[in-house]
Structure formats: C-alpha cells, structure tokens
Amino acid sequence: MRFLDALSRPRGLHAIAEFKRRSPSAGAIRPGADVHAYAHAYEAGGAAAMSVLVDRRFDGSVDDLSGARDATSLPLLAKGFFSREDQLDELRAAGADAVLLILRDLDDERASALQAHAKRLGLDALVEAHDADELARAARLGADPIGLNARDLGTFRIDRRAQLELVAAAPRDRVVIAESAIASRAQTAAAELAGAAAVLVGTTLMRADDPAAVLRGLLSRPLVKVCGLTREEDVAVAVEAGADLCGFILADESPRASRRVLAVPDEVLAVGVYVGEAGMEGDLQQLYERAEGRVRGRDAILLRGGDEVATVVDLPWGEDDPSHLERARAAEGRVMLAGGLGPENVRAAIEAIRPWAVDASSSLERSPGIKDHDRVQAFVEAAR
Numbered sequence: 001m002r003f004l005d006a007l008s009r010p011r012g013l014h015a016i017a018e019f020k021r022r023s024p025s026a027g028a029i030r031p032g033a034d035v036h037a038y039a040h041a042y043e044a045g046g047a048a049a050m051s052v053l054v055d056r057r058f059d060g061s062v063d064d065l066s067g068a069r070d071a072t073s074l075p076l077l078a079k080g081f082f083s084r085e086d087q088l089d090e091l092r093a094a095g096a097d098a099v100l101l102i103l104r105d106l107d108d109e110r111a112s113a114l115q116a117h118a119k120r121l122g123l124d125a126l127v128e129a130h131d132a133d134e135l136a137r138a139a140r141l142g143a144d145p146i147g148l149n150a151r152d153l154g155t156f157r158i159d160r161r162a163q164l165e166l167v168a169a170a171p172r173d174r175v176v177i178a179e180s181a182i183a184s185r186a187q188t189a190a191a192e193l194a195g196a197a198a199v200l201v202g203t204t205l206m207r208a209d210d211p212a213a214v215l216r217g218l219l220s221r222p223l224v225k226v227c228g229l230t231r232e233e234d235v236a237v238a239v240e241a242g243a244d245l246c247g248f249i250l251a252d253e254s255p256r257a258s259r260r261v262l263a264v265p266d267e268v269l270a271v272g273v274y275v276g277e278a279g280m281e282g283d284l285q286q287l288y289e290r291a292e293g294r295v296r297g298r299d300a301i302l303l304r305g306g307d308e309v310a311t312v313v314d315l316p317w318g319e320d321d322p323s324h325l326e327r328a329r330a331a332e333g334r335v336m337l338a339g340g341l342g343p344e345n346v347r348a349a350i351e352a353i354r355p356w357a358v359d360a361s362s363s364l365e366r367s368p369g370i371k372d373h374d375r376v377q378a379f380v381e382a383a384r
Helices: 003-006 035-044 060-069 086-092 106-119 130-141 160-169 183-192 212-221 231-241 324-328 348-353 373-384
Strands: 014-019 047-052 076-079 098-102 124-129 146-149 177-178 198-201 223-226 243-251 269-275 284-287 300-304 307-313 335-338 357-362 365-367
Touching: 003 014, 003 047, 003 124, 014 035, 014 212, 014 365, 035 047, 035 212, 047 060, 060 076, 060 086, 060 365, 086 106, 086 212, 106 124, 106 130, 106 324, 124 130, 130 146, 130 160, 146 160, 160 177, 160 183, 183 198, 183 223, 183 269, 223 335, 223 373, 231 243, 231 373, 243 357, 307 324, 324 348, 335 348, 348 357, 348 373
Parallel strands: 014 047, 014 198, 047 076, 076 098, 098 124, 124 146, 146 177, 177 198, 223 243, 223 357, 243 269, 269 284, 307 335, 335 357
Antiparallel strands: 284 300, 300 307
C-alpha cells in the first residue's frame, strides 16, 4: 500500500512511527537501536506507516531504510534533507514509498521539481511546513500530504499551539500530518480535533521499553475525562491517574463551579464547561444549552476554536433515562459519553458504545467539587 493511501483510510487517527537513534535537539535517544526490531514493533503496535531517518546527524543511513524494507510491509517514509533528484533515486531503490521535502530548505522551483521527480518514481512526497507562509506555499504547490512540524528546525523550539492552528488552517482536501513532540494520548487527540489525519511520533517511541504498547496507547480510545474539578490537588490526582481531559465547570449556578480553568500539564487537555454561551477558556469547550429551572440542558457539544468536534451524550440533569446508551449508540461522529458513569459501570458502557471519550464528575466526589481520589483512580483504571 502506498504511503498516502495508508493515511487516507477512514479509520480514525493514524500514526507514522519513526526510527531514529539520535536527534540534534534531543541528543542520543537509543544508540545502537536495531531497525528490524523497531519495524516489527511498529507494525505490531498499529502504525499506518514507518518513518526512517537516513541522515548521519540522526545516526541514520540508507542502509536503515533497506533494513526496514526487509522487516516490514508498512509504507516507508525516508526522512532527511533532500534537494537533488539522485537522492530520491537512491531512496526509491532502497525501498522508500515516500520522501520528506522540507520547505525551509527548498524554494518553490526546487520543491516542485522534486515533487515531479518523486511522482515519476512512484514516491509520495510529504511536504513539510512550520509556519503560515510555508503552509501557503505547500498549498500552492499542490502538496498532498502536508506535514506541519511543531519544532522550528532552526531554533529547535516547540510550539504545539501554533502547530495546531496551522493544522486547522490547512486545506481540508489534503492529508495533514502533525509532526514532532507527541508524547501523550491527549496530544494525539488535540491533533485529531484540529484536523490531522495522522501524527508522526518518534522520540517517545524510541525511548520506550515497549514501543508497540506505547504506540497502541497513544492511538487508543476512549479518552478519559474527569470533570467538575475545582482544586489543584484534585487536578494532580486526575493527571497522575492517567486522565486525558480535565474539565472545569464555568457556570456559577453549578455546585461544582470553578472560577477559572486551572493549569494542567502539557500532556493533558483542559476543557472549559459552559452553559448557554461558550467562552474561550480551555483547550476545548463543552457547551450545554440553558434549561428552565435547571443548571443546564441535557446534551452538549464539544468545541475547538468555535468548531463542533464531538457530541456529548448526557443524562437529563439530576434524572435517569433508560434510553441513555441507545441514544449514544445512535449518535454519529465522535461521542463523549457522560452522565451516571463511575468505576462500577464505565467498562460495560465502553463495551456497549465504543465512545470516543467518557466523562465522569459527581460519581467521583466526596462532596460537590471535592474529588474522592480513590474513585478517580478507579474510574480511570476501569476506563482503560
């Protein structure tokens, strides 16, 4: 299967798993790593494709590309700093299915010539941009796929927020890949919600003792949200337990109201929960309608930058509903299942619905807004 085809399959978020022994930014990562072993692990972990660094600055070579080709049937992306047609010829002969073209190092004329040569060879060209100007160039060049790098290759500085805005701004008729600094499932979800079809993950997998398990974890769903957080110590417990999303209710009438979205680590997403009108606090916003005589209406929508990215299927406020799971099962698109979930029933709900995320709040409390740390831990473990 060709590289672009593998990333175009309608099966949720895809991963390109990268092999590199070192990098200029991180230094030594896994000296002496065997490309055959990692190719087998990446295939077992569910990668859609494999990236191989062939540049000596990463302790890589074209021999690594050939070794990966011998070890796996995954589409292979050759990564390095390429500017000449003969380099592409060598990579194709070594087993590459795709090559990286970095716009920072190429003017439009050279990039276009390399794209055309890659096409003649049967190679896909992943055209990489790291700012708005380069994204506009990639679009004009007809690039597909487009890679958006969170790392500035000149300074090595990571700006994940800027990357996600570029992902969201990229043409929707192209396959978009979020590259660099992916270390958690929430970060893969952030790329997915911004519009990425795939993430490229390297250092996190190369440092892992079990890269196949780590890769499966990064791609696994549902995400787990602990909501109604009001205290920093409860946020810390939710994060330590492995929650992906931390929810903060920004509605004064709620008994679990928080005055603001508290700080969360980079590997977790903060969700501001609103009633009536959405503000902009949090990485995502969860919006409920107002309801007469109640804190909120029933279902909600999950927003990213004002765009609806998921449906929250909930219970009526303070009531039960035997049709809850049937309604969730019938919903289209990404579903966050909320309402009445706790350590005792979340596993059965996940098996029945296969939601994109699960959400719990009051069932994890000692009193409104005060979490029971044991129940938070038990809920996350059960959801996993």
